Amino acid sequence: MSDQDSSTSASQTEGECEGEMEGEMEEEMEAEEERNVKHRESPARSLSNFSSSLCAVIRIKQKYQALRKRRQELALGLEGAGSLAGAPARASPKIFTFDGLTPSTFPTLTSSLPQRKKRRRRKRVLFPNGGRCRAPPRQEHSRAKYCLYLLCAIVFLQVYNAIENLDDHVLRYDLEGLEKTLRREVFGQQGAVEGLLSHLKDYLSTYVHNKPLVVSLHGPSGVGKSHLGRLLAGHFRSVVGETLVLQYYVLHHCPQEANALQCARDLSALISGMVERAEEEEKIPLFIFDEAEHMHGEILDALWQLVASKQSNEYLNAIYLFLSNLGHAHITKHMLHNSSSISMAMTASGRHSNLVKELTPILRNTLKKLHPLWTEVDILPLGLLEKGHVMECFLDEMAREGFYPDRTNIERLAGEIEYYSAVGGHEYSQTGCKQVVAKVNLL
Template sequence: MSDQDSSTSASQTEGEVEGEMDEEVDTELDGEVDRDETLRDSSLVSLSSFSSSLHAVIRIKQKYRAMKKRRQELALLGLGADGNPAGAPSKTSPKIFTFDGLTPFSSTLSRSSLSSSVPQKKKRRRRKGVLYPNRGRRRAPPKQEQSRAKYCLYLLFAIVFVQVYNAIENLDDHVLRYDLEGLEKTLRREVFGQQGAVDGLLSHLKDYLSTYVHNKPLVVSLHGPSGVGKSHLGRLLAGHFRSVVGETLVLQYYVLHHCPQEADVLRCARDLTALISEMVERAEEEEKIPLFIFDEAEHMHAEILDALLQLVASKQSNEYLNAVYLLLSNLGHAHVTKNMLHNSSSISTSNLVKELTPILRNSLEKLHPLWTEADVLPLGLLEKSHVMECFLDEMTREGFYPDHTNIERLAGEVEHYPEVGGHEYSKTGCKQVVAKVNLL
């Protein structure tokens, strides 16, 4: 009886559980149907939400069948509907359906079914807005890869710039060594009435002394009448170069003093050549440019002129090319005097050099080929005002009071050419100034 009762109670319990599960499923199905009808009546449901609800109902039914099949298998193995052995007191469940007795699986199932039955909005990815540049700014062009060869080009430019800069600095240093600015101030202060010749001489010196490498020596020939300041200009140049390059690199050669006898001309030419060679070699060692001044060049013999021509020729070695030769003479003074007396109304100091240079060159080249290698500069006649400046300078040097009346009286004693075009030129220039001042 006990076995029958237990089987009967087990069958009853199983029937009750099945009834309860059927009721739960029917309730859920009815709830789903009612919910679907309510959603259909309340608003229009899209085709996608209806299909999802239908799929949820089908899944619930499949799970119910799986659970029912599992209970049958447990019953065949001799276990109760709740998983306990047969004969064990079974748990009673309330007649009213609640969520307390549901397993986690069933609660999860119900929640998933509910959540799947409610249509959910798909989350859309928020796209990042496109950033546009400001209207005031231009759109930056795409960057292009730079070639590495550009850096080599920049380096080459820098090297060339440094080399050029150093060359310019070296030129400036070479010019500063000779103090040409000081020489210019001295000549303009102490040489009167020869503005054009002074400008031409300074221009030749600046161009030549700006570098140490030359293809020929500088030869300048100054020509003019007696007393116009040729020897005075030579003494000023000699004194200045002695102060910048040294006493041993400056030579003042007076033909009537160094070679007074005509019989000694060949020996004088050899001695002059040896002296110049020794000086240029010494200057080459010191990297300086020597100065050779030949005063009263009109008395120089042909042998001495030939020796100078061989020294200034461009075929000589480098040390002979770095030298300055200054020739002072009154050759061609007749052309200077005639030109100034006939054109005194139209000629000026600046135009004197341009007009007389070709005339003097033609006459000098006929005398000797040496002047073909020289730059010719003419010195014009001095006016009475220039002679008065010579007296003022000499009296100041000797310590006399510079009385203007006395200076004008002394200048009047000097012989002058007849006044032409408002100019009164002196025949002897400033040659008699020193002698007259010494008589005071």
């Protein structure tokens, strides 16, 4: 038997059962109505009539339940027969309810409905590090950035504090006051004064050094070397103390060459004691050696050991100033031969810078033949003084001695000084301001 025939027979059986049930129900209802009509037609109602009506209702209910049970048994029997024949199971429709209906009861109906497709969840696509992402990566803020900001602030404060300490260290030595004094008291050597102050500022800006400051001033007689040394000694005595400044005159402290070895030992011991005292007080001492051209070899050797050797820190924090007329012939010759090329409009600093640039190699080659000490020094040549500078020396000395600064008298005294032949509009003195003090004392 085919599926279509089995379904058709099942539907016919269900229709017959439903027809029989409906017929029985109609007959029962008609009988009940007839009883009710008879009871309504009778003039009096009694308790027996009411009980008969109740019994009729109960009987109808029992009949309905029996029919319902019979229908369910019939439906189960049809499902079992269909499964044995290989036909899809179908159940007859129930009366007044849809209980027991399942999707398998109507296979043709459920198969005809469009089924909703399930969307498959796509897997997350991972892009390589070097590939190009569809969306820009989210930038995460690192907490290390705040640590970097803090480190920068600390470094800035440290640098600022170091600069403030450098300024305090320079202010201790009052270099501005020293500059004013040298510009007022030293005549004709403004370029050399600026060079010396530049060395002092660079060295005194800090207390820790890798070598001592050694400066050598060279020039002819009377150009102001000793006067410049006295001004420096007086200024440093006022700022660091009397015990940390040494003015050493060779012809006075060690005139005999036979005592040169003992003088060298005494000088080394004196310098060692001063640098140790300066280290305790955190100051920089000053050693001035005037008339260095008369120094004996033993003294030069002792000083060379102190300057060139890498000793402890206290020996590195010191200033050595040498004053001598070594190489004065080269300075005089250079200035006389190049006076015509020197412009009158050039400043003193410009003239001195040219003088240093041209004379330093010549002087260094000459001095290093005398002793190795001169290879460790910074050379500053002092030029010849002109007639105008000599007149300034007379004016200053006369003001010190209390004389009236008469212009005519000053020109007369300046005229008594010997000069080189005028070259290029410059008239240089042969003795500088050496004779100024002696001539003013004769007034």
